[in-house]
Amino acid sequence: MDQVDLFHAEPGSNSLKVLQAIHEKGVPFTSHYINLTKFEQHDPAYLAINPAGQVPALCHKGRILTESTVINEYIDAVFDGTPLRPSDEFERAQMRIWTKYVDEVFRPALSFLAWHRVIPGMVASLSPEEFEAKLGRIPLREKRDKWRLAASGGFAEHYLATWRFQLEDTARRIEAALAEGDWLVGQAFSLADIAVFAMAISMPRTYSEFVNATATPRMLDWLERMAARPGVAAALAMPNHSGLQS
Ligand SMILES: N[C@@H](CCC(=O)N[C@@H](CS)C(=O)NCC(=O)O)C(=O)O
Incomplete structure (x- = not known):
């Protein structure tokens, strides 16, 4: 290979x-x-x-x-190996609806809320000149805007509420999908599980008010089954040099 x-x-x-x-x-x-x-x-x-x-x-x-x-x-x-996309075209489309949702809704909501918590503290340790120098190296304009907004006291409450609602809604969607079977799409593990897991893994810790044994028992069980898969476990065991937690 x-x-x-x-x-x-x-x-x-x-x-x-x-x-x-x-x-x-x-x-x-x-x-x-x-x-x-x-x-x-x-x-x-x-x-x-x-x-x-x-x-x-x-x-x-x-x-x-x-x-x-x-x-x-x-x-x-x-590459050869276990197929990660359903062979049935309808199920493959369902898988893509999940991966699109992760990219367009789930991941941005998680990311903005994490920035809101973390960035003001990081920026406080920099002088205004150091901050501008760091910003000057960022190629994406939307990224520079995100830094500036997060650094200047954070995001407006209206946005924060929207992102929190989106995360709670995501937990509900995952729970509903898992009522139909062990995996998010059809009867097999797929790239939908991989994409959602990469973002949802920290939610029992960071959003325990709506990801918990009462509200989302299937999601908790799925997170455990995902983490126990040898491939996923090997990915999770990769070094964490900076101590950053997702
Ligand atoms: N749409 C891209 C997004 C990649 C992305 O946002 N990566 C983050 C880490 S999860 C990153 O590099 N952040 C550092 C930065 O943007 O400066 C993808 O799915 O690969």
Whole structure:
């Protein structure tokens, strides 16, 4: 089997998404760790790999792919091993509805709320000049705006309430899907489980008010079954150099 190079951060969020697919498929890979707390994603050497300055990025046969959802479909299409996409086209579409939802709703809501908690503290340790210098290295304008907003006292309550509602609604959707079977789509583990798990893993800890044994028993059981899968367990066991938790 060909080998790939994977540029990634801790086993959390979008990096965990791709690490799970790689380990589940058994794809041989070289790990290139990018330390986000040291802003290594904005180093010129990494920007040459992904000009957006974000992880993960995959290199296969000298060609680079970005976007975790797209990378995972590519890995499943190109490499042998357990299929991670349903063969039935309707179920495959259902899988994509989950991965699209993760990218467009679930992950942004989680991410904005985490920024709201963490960024003001990080920025407080920088002088205004250091802050501007860090911002100047960020290639994506929306990322620079997100930093500025989070640093200037945080996001408006209206947005915070919307993101909290979206997370609670996500927990309800996961619980409802798992009433139909052991996995999110059809009767088999798929990229839908991988994408949702990468984001939901920390929710029993960070959002215990609505992810708990009373409100979401099936989701808790699914999180445990996911973490016990050998491929997922191997992804979770990847080093966490910075101590960041997803
Ligand atoms: N749409 C991209 C998003 C990638 C992304 O947001 N990566 C985060 C880590 S989970 C990152 O690199 N953050 C650092 C930064 O943007 O400076 C994907 O799915 O791969």
